Each structure stands twice: as structure tokens, then as C-alpha cells.
Amino acid sequence: MRFDDVDGMRIATFGDGPRLVIAVHGITASLMAWGAVGRRLPEDWSLVAMDLRGRGHSAGLPGPYGLPRHAEDVLRVAGHVGAGPDTVLAGHSMGAYVAALAAARRDFARVVLVDGGLPLPLPEGVDADEELEATLGPALARLDRTFESADAYVEFFKAHPAFTGRWTAEAEDYVRYDLTGPEGALRSRAVPEAVREDGRWLRVEADRVAAALAAIKSPISLLRAPRGLLDQDTGFHPEPLAAMWAARLPGLTDELIPGCNHYTILFDERCASTVADRLTSGL
Template sequence: MEQVKIEVPDGALTALRFGTGPKIAVAAHGITASGMAYRSVARRLPEDWSLIALDLRGRGGSAGLPGPYGMTRHAEDICAAAVQFGQGRPVALVGQSMGAYAALRAAARRPELFTRLVLVDGGLPLPVPVGVDPDVVLTATLGPAITRLSDTFPSAEAYVDFFRAHPALAAEWNDDMAQYVRYDATGPEGAIRSRCNGEAVRQDGRDLLVEADSFGADLVGLAVPVALLHAPRGMFGQAPGLLPEEVVGHWRKRAPHLVTELVDANHYTILMTDGPATAIVRHLTAE
């Protein structure tokens, strides 16, 4: 792995490059994550591939890049990475959770840059109850994650232990997860915290809710081959998943070009454990 930079109009985006092969895949992560979330996937890529796992603005090594945030802004950054590393050739694209929405927006706006799109437990419009304030929904769904961003821990290992106890991770804890947490940790000993920008999370979370209909339009009109891998269990390791089967079935009918696969995992282990990571690679590298 090496850290690389992607030139964008207001600075440089950080990404992690796994592998040295000439075939390129670009990856976008979840709302409080980083490019290190793709370590399991990267290890399973064939030798002639490289994975460019972005730290989206507001996260990881890109935490200092300014807003505004939102899926259209992230999509612009994804396209910049595709142009820089594709060098005139289209690349494969994968996004998980929030990153799936940003990747979908990128492929919808610039289809010539991408050979295929893999959505991992994200990318489908999330139903928002009529008349409910999006900020109320945001607090109910992402409140604990946003609160965690302002928490401090006595050491990096204490931060790792905090994640190790998470109900969605504990039973399948592995070194990829530990390295992901260590990469996110910053600050002096005694006051370790996440590198993730809380304001970026709030803006991005609200964008996912307010602009839900636009992601449906992106999916229906998509000109790039697309596959969705979704999990039956959600962010706390329990059913239902983030994308219930009825939601997946609805969009499969609306977008017949969408290939779907149910993967036995939860919202996090679908990306960070062996079997699901192998499934992602199978779709990502398909001819």
C-alpha cells in the first residue's frame, strides 16, 4: 500500500493505492469511514489490478479539504481520480454505503470514465417518511456515529478496543478492521479521536435524505453496467439490512439492468471480511 494524491480544484485528495497492476479500480467508502475500509477487497484483487481507495473529503487524509460536501461534490472527486489514474482509459468503480451513492452519481454524470459500477449495501434511495424532518431522521440513524466523532480515547489501542466491542464487528473481528481503526485514529496520547469531520458527516447524511429521489433517477438512467451486493443485516449486526428485500426488489423492477446479489453479512462485514470481499472482487473484475 502507498499513499497517493489526487489533484482537485481546491487542493489534493488523499487515496490509498493497493497493488501495482495496470487495471484500475476506484473505491469510495462509507460516511464515517476511509479508504482503509477496502483493505480486505484489495488483498483479493488479481495481480494485474490496482485499487485506488479514496479518503473522501472530510475523512482520513482528506479531512482538511473544505466543503461544501454532498454526493455531487464527492462524485466530482471520484471522477478526478478516474481521470488521473485511468490515463485515458475507463476504470472500474465500487462504492460502499454512502460511497455507493457518490459512486452512482459519478457514473451517472460521467459514464465514459467507468467500465462498470459495483454498489455495496448502498446506492438505492432510502425511503423518508412523508412530513418528517430530515434532520430528525438523521439524528435517529446517525446520531451515535456523529457523537462518537467527538469522543476521545486514552490511546489508539483503546480506540481499537472500542470498535472491537461493536455488535456488528465483534464476532468477526480481524486484522483488517484493526488496521482500519488505527488509520482513523489521530491526536495526542490521552486524547485520541477520529480523523473524520463531523460537519462533513452531517452535510452528507442530510444530502442522502433530501436528494433521495435523484439517486433513483441516476440508477434508472445509468449507462454503465451495475451490480448491487446487499446484506440482510444492518449497522448493528441485526436484521433488517440497510436495504430491505422489498426495496431491492422495487428498484430491480425499475432498473432491469441492475444485477443484485444477497451476501450473508451485515453492513460492515460485507466489505471487511473474506467471503464478501471475494464476491465484490468477482463483480468488480468481471469482463
């Protein structure tokens, strides 16, 4: 893994191959979310992941935030690394929405949406901030906490329903990378304001996501986990929603990856290997 800087944005490259995947992480995550997938790519591929502004080692980059701003950053990184028409663009969770916005502006060989990317309209009469607290409440609470040590932060994550009994070395690397601050008062690098602004945009701008998906000329692959953010039975993108969008977008293929939840689709050895294969096979 090699680190670089693009206008203050931290990027990392996994692998040494000439063919490129550019990968975008989720709403409270970091570039290390893609480590397990990046290490399982074929030898002739490399994966470039970035810390979005307000996260990881890009936490100091200023707002405004919002998914269109992140899409601009993705395209800037694509230019920096020399992305060409054979480059694949991928995103997980919120990163899948960012990838869709970026791919509406520039063609890629393939756009891979990993358990995200389909519009989630705000129910009529529901307040956006209330909905945000309902869906991201545990994640937002974590950002306001401090931890005595890195080990305490790791144990906190191990107890998360999505990771219970599914812990991996890559998950631990991801968690430890996220920490900043002095011993005894360690906290997540993710900026709460950035997370709230991005989460609000995602819920109130569903029409813009739909328009971006319709504008993408590249083939789109949707990879879904059957289980949700808390390892519940219903996934982030249930079957009816995926089927509706597969029918609406002729260029979209939908695949369920068994045995994964919203997080382990990137960290579990078998799931990460499947994602790595789908990123690169047939190109």
C-alpha cells in the same frame, strides 16, 4: 499499498495490476475500508481508494460537502489515475450513492453498489435532522469522543455489534488509520460537519439519486448484506426495496452475500473475497 495526493485528497492503490477499480467509502469511513477487498483482487487488477473530503487524510479539505461534491472528486481521481472504459467504479454505503452520481456523468465498465446506492426517501412529515440523529446517532457520538490511546479506540470498535466476534487484521488497520490528535485525546479524523451535511443530503435528495441511477449506462451490480449496521436481521437494503429497483432498472443485477452485515461485507475474509470477485469477474 501506495499513497498519493490529488489536489490535497489522499488516495491509496492496492495491487500492481494494470486494470483498475476505483472505490468510494462510507459516511464516517476512510479509504482503508477497501483494504481487505483490494488485497484480494486478481493479480492483473489494482484498486484505487480515496479519503473523501472531510475524512481520513483528506479531512482538511474544505466544504461545502454533499454527495455531488464527492462525485466531482471521484471523477477528478479517475482522471488522475488514467481511468478508461474498462475501469470499474465501486462504492460502499454512502459511497455507493456517490458512485451512482459519478457514473451518471461518465461511463465505466461496471458500477458496483455495495450495500448502498438505492434511494431512501425521507418519510413524509419527518424532520431530516431528527432522522439523521436516529440513524447516525451512534456514529455521530463517536466523532465527538476522545480516546486515551489507539488501543482504547480499537477496543471501542471491537465492542460494536457489527464487529463482535468478527474482528480481522484489516478491521484493525482501518480503525487505527482513522485516529488523529495527541495521546490521551485521540479522536476520529472524520469531520462531524461533513458527516451531518452528507447525511442530510442523502435523506432529502432521494429524487436526485433515483435520477442518477436511471441515467447510468454502465451495468450495475448491487451486492447486499442480509444483516444491518448493528448486525440486526434486516439489512440496509431489504429484499422488497432491492426487488423494486431491479425491476425498474434493467441494467441492475441484485445479489445477496450470505453471512455478512453492513460492515463485514468489506472486512470478513469470505465476504471481501466475494466482493473482489464480483468487481472483476467477466470483464
